[in-house]
Amino acid sequence: MSLAVDNLRVYYRTLKGDVRALDGASFTVADGEIMGLAGESGCGKTTLGKSLVRLDGRMQVMGGTVTLDGVELPIADDNAMNEFRFREVSIVPQYAMSALNPIRKIGRMISELLDSRGVSYDETLPELSRRLALVGLDDGVLDRYPIELSGGMKQRVVMVLSTLMNPSLLIADELTSALDVSTQKAVAEMLVEFRERKFVKSTIVITHDLSILYQIADTILVMYAGKLVEKASAAKITEDPRHPYTRLLIGSLPEVGVRFADRRLEGIPGRPPGLLNPPAGCRFRDRCPLAFEKCAEEPPFAEIAPGRFAACWKAGS
Amino acid sequence: MLELAGVTKVFKTGMFGKEETTAVSDVSFTVQPGEVISLIGESGSGKTTVGRMILRLTGATAGSITFDGSDVSRFGRRALRGYYADVQGVFQDPFSSYNPVYKVDRVLGMIRSSYLPDLSQEDWRTKLRKSLEAVSLVPADVLGKYPHQLSGGQLQRLMIARALLLDIKFLVADEIISMLDASTRIDVLNLLGDLKERGVGILFITHDLSLGNYISDRTIILRRGRIVEMGATPKVFGNPVHPYTQMLLFAVPHLHSKWAEGAEGAAGWEHEVSESAAGPLVEVERDHLVASDEGTSLAGAQPQQAQGGENR
Amino acid sequence: MSTVGPRADLAATPEIALTGDGAGDHDLGPDGNRFETLHFAFHNTKLVIGLTVVLAFLVLAIVGPWLTDSTPFEFGYPLGQPPSSQYWLGTTSSGQDVYAQFVYGLRSSFLVGAIAALVAGSLGMAIGFVGGYLGGVIDDILSMLTNIVLVIPTLAVLIIVAAYLKVGSLWTEALLIGLTSWPWAARAIRAQTFSLAARDFVNLARLSGRGTTRVIVNEIAPNMSSYLFLVFILLFGGSVLTAATLDFLGLGPSQVMSLGLMMNTAVSNAALQLGLWWWFIPPGIAITAIVGGLYVMNVGLDEVFNPRLRRT
């Protein structure tokens, strides 16, 4: 089936009060869909991604539900969630390059992990080595320590491991940001390959790099200051963005070919609001050129056209 | 204005420097006033090392760096201060460029005490206001604050304002916008454009080809410490000759055109462009040079007179 | 007997407890973070308990001697009296007032601890800062020296030196302890300096015409103030332990009463056999409480400066 998130709210508890990092997210991701989750730093995209797998440290679910393939995920209950992790919901973390235990051979670590989840390593080994080969790694990798591999190789091992149980939903958190251009393309295309080969049903790719999402994502969901701003197909969102923030964001990206001499691009003045006590109404109001009095009332994240959503009073026109 | 000739850097590591790694080998280029040169390379290409050598933060193992005719490596403490009055740097991580213990104003105060000690309070305040305006910062928003109270964009802009206080001739900008968000990134980039119009030469170090293309007049592509392609930006981007440059341009994700299917695909893991013998730079067309390694089709290339490359 | 500097077995932990996860957490910028730091400081049970214990004994060391007119070495009191209202801590088998010995002993322990910590701390800072900042061959030599002195059981050296030198005064004893207990501090400070020296604001200071010493003093040291304080606390605790051990061996100054000397005379006058527990129990409790208080304070402070350790 698919993923359905309804009014999910996740805050960070701090000394000075709750940081409302994710303030009401409602969206769906169909089977086989690769949804890009984009936004600038601090917009809540990583909080959203993490809350679907494992809340860490001071994160707390304030409300909302998440259902995957018709079953509601107990995201607030860490232990109960264990059952779903790795099997139904999995993540390739931002720190993939240092996610492997340094003092264990990779093969041994995988076998200990699988045993702990009641899966036999020997049965999975053929499939594991097949998938390693798919990403350009030979079985010898299983016999070596993480320190002996390059950053890129470690990341690929983590990608294979995270998707080994064919999870229904995969979260890929800032997978390409630490990579060079050459390896970036290969990693991005691998995500598509994983979907084609049914290793994962639906994927959420979290990144601030819209051009990567344009290449591999079916749809793109843009976030700003803890709120959903716009969702549409990759093509539509880049060619015909409806929300003012998306429009300005795409307008400020220098495409290869655009030069300073001939066309001077414009950034977005000002800064996103602090999320300790965010302003009422639309949170982009004080930076938005189209702002008018109605913006004082928070616009719903509504469907403005088939398959297109936006949270702006003027987005519909 | 600035000229690098055969600059090489070899780092010594291990116990008493037994092991050696060559970070930069035989890099030569010149920068004219008011010219923006982008130095593009992936991580480990040595681009940051080149920037640090120009700023005399590390010494060059071989080759020479001359600024307005005098050799930078031979500067004593006094001459170095003079050099820093003309040449300044802005670094990648805004939050690491400010000492967290002090207010951000100290960064400007250091410039005043080292370079403009006898400036009257009045002149200093006007100079400060003018340079802050040049980087579109409102003094009240920025002065008297601690680094963690400002955004990355504001901090980088303040860094440029700091350099403007000295009416510098040359600026080394090392990945200055890679930590910034897309929306504020472009404003800082435009600032470099304004600096260019004020006649300041800029070395723009980046791994992002689209940024390099957007802001620079000439481009240098570095790979593992060596120049593989160099020349006028439209020529290098429009007609890439070296396979490495072609691969880079091919891999860059565009916003409006999908990656060409086929050719590269998932198999292209860290594909090694042929590790061939390093050939000298050969002029492919006016103001467009390419390293004549194997696999470089130099159709119609003329040997670069100055380099005396062999005739192909 | 305890080692020089903090317990070497604990020496392993300060390095870990101190470095925490790098400089990142230690340079909590003031203002926004100061509120948080102070808030955590007062609510950190370990810090509060440790501080009260240490301060209590400090007050006792200052005020104690004023409350009695007898002096540590004076005889003429009844022999072997248990603690009573007249002799708060009883008397020795040779008729000396134990209370007077105890409070004067406390004073010398605090004194030796402070001086030795200052000596070892400044040596550790000098070597740690220079080695960490300059790097290269100088750093290799200094680290080699540090490792050598670190491996040598500083106590054996102290025994030999003290035996020949006939330590006359607290100052010489403190100096000796300080000169042999600096290595682990030097290593901890060097590691911290190393990570700070790589930060951009250090390069920026150099670009503003600042020399090495000014960079170390104005840029690096202030960022480590909380860290240096922790180092001093551990050095202080370690020195008190080492001084007590030396005095117990009879190698400390014999004309100055110290807690270690008390235990030495107690043992050599068969206090155990005679059951005069009030002669040798109090000095041990004082040392354990002071040093224990210091270590608990250190952990509390480390939690305050380094949130990751906090058990919230």
Added chain:
Amino acid sequence: MTRYLARKVLLYLLTFFFAVTIDWAIPRLMPGNPIDGLIARIQADSTASQQLHGYFTESFGLNQPLWRQYLNFWLGLLHGDLGPSIAYVGSSVSQLIWAAIPYTLALLVPAIVLSYIAGNRVGAMAARRKVLDNTALPAAYILTATPYMWLALVLAYFLAFKWSIFPVSGAYDFSLQPGWTWEFARSFLSHWFLPFLTLFLVAFGGWAIGMRNLIIYELESEYANYLQALGAPSKLVRKYAYGNAVLPQMSGLALALGAVVGGALVTEIVFGYPGIGTLIITALQNRDYFLMQGLFLMIIIGILVANFIVDIAYVIVDPRTRAGIQGS
């Protein structure tokens, strides 16, 4: 791997050379002549003291040029001849030391090993259970802050003098001859237990604290987060965290040797246990310079060897050092 160990050996050889030089230099550079002090103690009349002075200067070879003395010192050292003992006239320093070493080792080795194991276990558990963290940890702080000699005094006073459960002084009953008899073993153990307990308790405190902090760091490391994100049970995560945390503790072990050895010396003195400690105190009281120099060297050699053993163990346990050498 060999390169890693070779570097360590170089360090230890340098340290040894440096230590021997200190050991040789101290008596000769110190103000006053050791022999005057020596003779003053013997209170011989003036003429006899003149001959004695000559004899001792001769036997110490102090009349030779400094560099010659230094050479002799090294030559003597290499032959294991550390010179005659003054305190125990007639026996050589090496004999005395070889007699004392077994007892000190019998105390040290079990104390270090057992306290290391127990300390790490308790530290790891304390990181997990709040109740332990609030009881075992404070106790660990107090223990590790306790001066060895004082804990020895307290144990001696209560367990030996007051309730006389354990004997004090000597390593076994004087009436017995050392041999593999059951009776001798019982007596030996009862003499051995209190000094061992002293060393064990104080060292134990240090390890527990160290491990508790290390485990907390490891539990928040990236590999731990990743495992938990894949739903790994906390038992597995803790097992990995412990495995990683033990390594810095091992290098800490090398550092801690100096402290525990120091502790052993003082504890022996309190219990009159016939190890290196008692030998040192007699050497000090009798101004026996040769014995002191010999003891100092023995301690240095012992610690260097122990450090080297710990380094080898570290390389075996930590794959990074091994793999790092041959790694890609």
